[in-house]
Amino acid sequence: MRRLDGTDVRLLLALVADPRGTVVAFAQALGLSRNTVQARMTALESRGALLPFDRRIDPVALGYQLTAFITVHVHQPRLPAIVQGLAQIPEVVEAYGLSGPSDLLLRVVARDAEDLFRINGAVLAVAGVERAETSLAMGEVIPYRMVPLLEASGRAHPATAHETLG
CATH class of the missing domain: 3.30.70.920 (Lrp/AsnC effector binding domain/regulation of amino acid metabolism (RAM) domain)
Structure with missing residues (x-):
């Protein structure tokens, strides 16, 4: 699997913040074109970067x-x-x-x-x-989480100007 770049990470963080958000809403929030967001979401799904819904x-x-x-x-x-x-x-x-x-x-x-x-x-x-x-299990002390990992990954691989252009 290709590593996620800064734009992918920003998109995933937006998806975590608003799991029911639309492609258009994500495009506006991230300053990307709708086509870029749609293509990135499709690529994330096809590469297995998004877990199945039943995990929720x-x-x-x-x-x-x-x-x-x-x-x-x-x-x-x-x-x-x-x-x-x-x-x-x-x-x-x-x-x-x-x-x-x-x-x-x-x-x-x-x-x-x-x-x-x-x-x-x-x-x-x-x-x-x-x-x-x-x-x-007596209790969950750290629930399943990805935001800290996404944030750390985003700092390690910030989006470039080329990635943010749709």
Whole structure:
């Protein structure tokens, strides 16, 4: 993926500030042409720089009050099948492959402690999962954020006069 330039960063910051803003509004606010903003938005979407909308949905609104992290130890040769099996568990909302003593880190959501127990059992029932350790998230202390990173990136790569011309 091509690195974002200063204009891309300014556009993303405007999108964070006004997620429902229009191309015309962003063009006016940033001093860019409508065509430039539209082309940049299309490029950001096609390059995968914008996450899917479902990342904005809070599981609490669906009744999933608990968040937990499960570190999973697996039989490595079965990893692709294990990942497929874990993906069948709806409450597994994210999974990462890890280096170090654990193989996978799962972020799961649950309605309550009993539901978390059921989900943990479903994880352990996936063929090839050797063991799992569950940690309950007690509270989010730094919510998912991109603005500080965008601002730092913008300082590192300010827009040039050429980039700001539509």
